[in-house]
Amino acid sequence: MAILEIKNLKAHFHTRRGIIKAVNGISYSLNPGETLGIVGESGSGKSVSQLSYLRLLPSPPLKIPDGEVLYRGENILGMSDERLRSIRGDKISMIFQEPMTSLNPYLTIGSQLTEPLMIHKGFSKPQALKEACKALERVGIPGASKAMKVYPHEFSGGMRQRVMIAMALTTKPEILIADEPTTALDVTVQAQILELLKEIQKENQMAIILITHDLGVIAGLADKVVVMYAGRVFEKGPVETLFEKSEHPYTRALLRSTPRLDRLEEKIPVIGGSIPDLSQTHLGCPFYERCEFRKEICKAEFPKVRKIDPTHESFCHVEIFK
Amino acid sequence: MSHSLWSDAWHRLLKNKLAIFGAAFLIFEIAICILTPWIAPYGFETQNLELTLAKPSLAHWFGTDNLGRDLFTRILYGGRISMTVGILASLVSVLVGVIYGAISGFIGGKTDTVLMRIVDILYALPFIFLVIILMVYFGRNILLLFVALGLTQWLTMARIVRGQVISLKHKEFIEAAKAVGVKTRYIILKHLIPNTLGPVIVYLTLTIPSVILEEAFLSFLGLGVQAPMASWGTLISSGVEVMEIAPWILLFPATMLSLTLFSLNFLGDGLRDALDPKGAKD
Amino acid sequence: MTPTPLLKVEGLKVYYPVRSSFLNLGQKSFLKAVDGISFELMPGEVLGLVGESGCGKSSLGKALLRLQDPTHGKVEINGQDFLSLKGEPLRKARPQIQMIFQDPYASLDPRMTVEATLREPLEAHGRWDKNLGTKSIQSILETVGISRQALSKYPHEFSGGQRQRIAIARALILKPKIIVADEPVSSLDVSVQAQVLNLLKEIQKEMNLSMIFISHNLAVVKYIADRIAVMYLGKVVEVAPKKDLYSCPQHPYTQALISAVPIPDPKIEKARKRIELKGELPSPINPPQGCAFHTRCPIAQQSCRLHSPQLEDYQSTSWKVSCFEVKP
Numbered sequence: 001m002a003i004l005e006i007k008n009l010k011a012h013f014h015t016r017r018g019i020i021k022a023v024n025g026i027s028y029s030l031n032p033g034e035t036l037g038i039v040g041e042s043g044s045g046k047s048v049s050q051l052s053y054l055r056l057l058p059s060p061p062l063k064i065p066d067g068e069v070l071y072r073g074e075n076i077l078g079m080s081d082e083r084l085r086s087i088r089g090d091k092i093s094m095i096f097q098e099p100m101t102s103l104n105p106y107l108t109i110g111s112q113l114t115e116p117l118m119i120h121k122g123f124s125k126p127q128a129l130k131e132a133c134k135a136l137e138r139v140g141i142p143g144a145s146k147a148m149k150v151y152p153h154e155f156s157g158g159m160r161q162r163v164m165i166a167m168a169l170t171t172k173p174e175i176l177i178a179d180e181p182t183t184a185l186d187v188t189v190q191a192q193i194l195e196l197l198k199e200i201q202k203e204n205q206m207a208i209i210l211i212t213h214d215l216g217v218i219a220g221l222a223d224k225v226v227v228m229y230a231g232r233v234f235e236k237g238p239v240e241t242l243f244e245k246s247e248h249p250y251t252r253a254l255l256r257s258t259p260r261l262d263r264l265e266e267k268i269p270v271i272g273g274s275i276p277d278l279s280q281t282h283l284g285c286p287f288y289e290r291c292e293f294r295k296e297i298c299k300a301e302f303p304k305v306r307k308i309d310p311t312h313e314s315f316c317h318v319e320i321f322k
Numbered sequence: 323m324s325h326s327l328w329s330d331a332w333h334r335l336l337k338n339k340l341a342i343f344g345a346a347f348l349i350f351e352i353a354i355c356i357l358t359p360w361i362a363p364y365g366f367e368t369q370n371l372e373l374t375l376a377k378p379s380l381a382h383w384f385g386t387d388n389l390g391r392d393l394f395t396r397i398l399y400g401g402r403i404s405m406t407v408g409i410l411a412s413l414v415s416v417l418v419g420v421i422y423g424a425i426s427g428f429i430g431g432k433t434d435t436v437l438m439r440i441v442d443i444l445y446a447l448p449f450i451f452l453v454i455i456l457m458v459y460f461g462r463n464i465l466l467l468f469v470a471l472g473l474t475q476w477l478t479m480a481r482i483v484r485g486q487v488i489s490l491k492h493k494e495f496i497e498a499a500k501a502v503g504v505k506t507r508y509i510i511l512k513h514l515i516p517n518t519l520g521p522v523i524v525y526l527t528l529t530i531p532s533v534i535l536e537e538a539f540l541s542f543l544g545l546g547v548q549a550p551m552a553s554w555g556t557l558i559s560s561g562v563e564v565m566e567i568a569p570w571i572l573l574f575p576a577t578m579l580s581l582t583l584f585s586l587n588f589l590g591d592g593l594r595d596a597l598d599p600k601g602a603k604d
Numbered sequence: 605m606t607p608t609p610l611l612k613v614e615g616l617k618v619y620y621p622v623r624s625s626f627l628n629l630g631q632k633s634f635l636k637a638v639d640g641i642s643f644e645l646m647p648g649e650v651l652g653l654v655g656e657s658g659c660g661k662s663s664l665g666k667a668l669l670r671l672q673d674p675t676h677g678k679v680e681i682n683g684q685d686f687l688s689l690k691g692e693p694l695r696k697a698r699p700q701i702q703m704i705f706q707d708p709y710a711s712l713d714p715r716m717t718v719e720a721t722l723r724e725p726l727e728a729h730g731r732w733d734k735n736l737g738t739k740s741i742q743s744i745l746e747t748v749g750i751s752r753q754a755l756s757k758y759p760h761e762f763s764g765g766q767r768q769r770i771a772i773a774r775a776l777i778l779k780p781k782i783i784v785a786d787e788p789v790s791s792l793d794v795s796v797q798a799q800v801l802n803l804l805k806e807i808q809k810e811m812n813l814s815m816i817f818i819s820h821n822l823a824v825v826k827y828i829a830d831r832i833a834v835m836y837l838g839k840v841v842e843v844a845p846k847k848d849l850y851s852c853p854q855h856p857y858t859q860a861l862i863s864a865v866p867i868p869d870p871k872i873e874k875a876r877k878r879i880e881l882k883g884e885l886p887s888p889i890n891p892p893q894g895c896a897f898h899t900r901c902p903i904a905q906q907s908c909r910l911h912s913p914q915l916e917d918y919q920s921t922s923w924k925v926s927c928f929e930v931k932p
Binding site: 328493494495497498499500501502503504505508512513516517 | 666669671695696698699702703705706707710711712713714715716724725728729771774778
Binding site for chain 1: 656657763765766793794795796797798799801802805820821822823824826827846847850860861862863864865866867868869870871872873874876878880881884885
């Protein structure tokens, strides 16, 4: 059974300029122990899709007009704030892109690590300290007991991200949501952190939702992939299928226009135009202006799902392989 | 039609009711101050010893003072002085402060240290002594009053502008201008100063009330404007003397002063919000 | 006859003095952002400069443009000493070498129209022709793919990719011989990156520009550079022609760097064995004794802790490696 199921989720921002449909009807599911990669560029709604139902965004201006988010069959959207808080940080944990802004600069690492344990698991202070120390060691921070007394700014970016991971893991969550966890890090540090995530996932049988724009990171970590664009899901499927047998013009264009280290190219194929303005409503497919396969119908209505096989779905009017 | 940051700011300002109220009131005030010679029902010196300390009536809307002079007229004329002093002194402070702060901030290094230490020293001097000394030495002079007041306000303006310039100095568009070979004085004039105008304008609308208050204070102490001329400060000062028997003599000028200050503050706040580029993200 | 290099850099150092702590009175520490770099750039050549944060690549770029003056070293452009210039002669020499900055949102003055931004360089050097008017600007806008309607618009009315094109136009308008591009596509979305990269490559070829392309993204650099220099803690550890660097990197840091870059191919990624570097990047204020990389190097030996290696030729003069363990 899926541990998390998102059904037709919509998240809109009501601003003076108009309604921004950041997430415009998306559906996907996450199974226990699985890594789901959500790939998209800026404005795709990939982050908002998670932050919204976890009530981590100010609302107003955020409104969730439609949809269901089922955690173990229970709809998160209908939960009381108290119930959500008991799950968030305990069963569902999150790590963010900028560890410097996610960590409280005025508290030591130690106090920030022990907090979730004492709140969610009812640990006593000494118990929590012990667990926290173990967590720091697990994420590869040398001299863990000394590190507990350190303040965030004294650590490098990579170390802070490790601390964030430690914090997210102390309560042994079932789902870890990682929002661009390595985007701000150097590539060698990124490799270390991704390796760490993989190991921890295996140990704890944890499901991961990995949000990123980096196709390489997705290729290395994800089991399943969801491709988002301008608030919509364009394609979903197993990672290998999406990279090798994608049937969506956007996915294919994205793959082609990403420079690769293992290839020598003379010219990179380009996606012309730019990402649409989300405050303008689009009747049809938001990729219409930039799509090489577009047809009249694409302008008028957003495509219904096309099941290419039980695990692979695409949202496009055009069948590229005909 | 392209939308510069200025026109965006303008539109945002127009949506701010308090700021519009403030601006409208100020415009109204400035209009009546300019038209004072034509609309004042009496001369500001005209005495009517039969009718001293009279309550407000149809003949005298705000009543009369201890020499029978029409208070409404006196407030109008007083307004001319207070507003003029306020605006001119603030302009002096802006001119001196902006140039001083921009140069100090941009050049940096030892020049900046020296210039800012001078500001620190001047800041430490109690302004009232400075003005008293100036007044005593040069005699009482309205022109001197606003130069003196302007010179006390430029210090904060200089600090504000310097701070802005320092944070702008390392922005990439400034480095780009340097890389392209633009002369330093043009970088300061065309890039730095226009980008500091936001806080400068806002601070200006907050300086004016400050100066008006200082002038009122000085006049209250007897150091500012000389009788028979009036400023709101002198009017308030005389009002205090007869507060118990004729409270309206204090009430009306004090209210005018307060309304003016509120308006300037609302406008200032509105401008600050409107000019904040982060507001554009809304 | 060997062609003469357009740009010659020798022993360039950029040291920032660091305030010594109270306990270290009298002891001056320096942040060694650039710690002795030498290279040559030929006309029409693109040199990629890669490295992670703290390696000094951006400081090097700024030093070349005299936006941050180097503390030691020599820079020659077209045989002329560039570092000794000051004041007006420096200003007049600037058109030879121009920069494209990383952040398209910050590198354009938000209060100036596109026309004003592009006119400014011309006016600064007396090249603005009143009779020609905006025609001279229009042609450069065409080159970068921006319509002439843009002239009266302000930067915030454009997307990131478009702003970067405008920034490129500004860098080109003085007809420089050398362009230093500092992470020009790092702030852009993937789909837009490709557009701007292609544009840069085209322009570089057409105008036969020499370019120093600074980036932390190895795949992007591979696409545009002819030769690539890898930096670590202010020094160049390896410099090689593109094909050689990516197919058989010699320096252990280069190897680790290349192995760390994820490839958008699940089969390859899942089968890969990565070279993991231990430890953390040392502080550039107190770089390690001996080879700067030895604290994290998988093949470090005793001698690496004591002596600093220099760049030596490996198989050819265009391929240099700075490592005791690499023998040609």
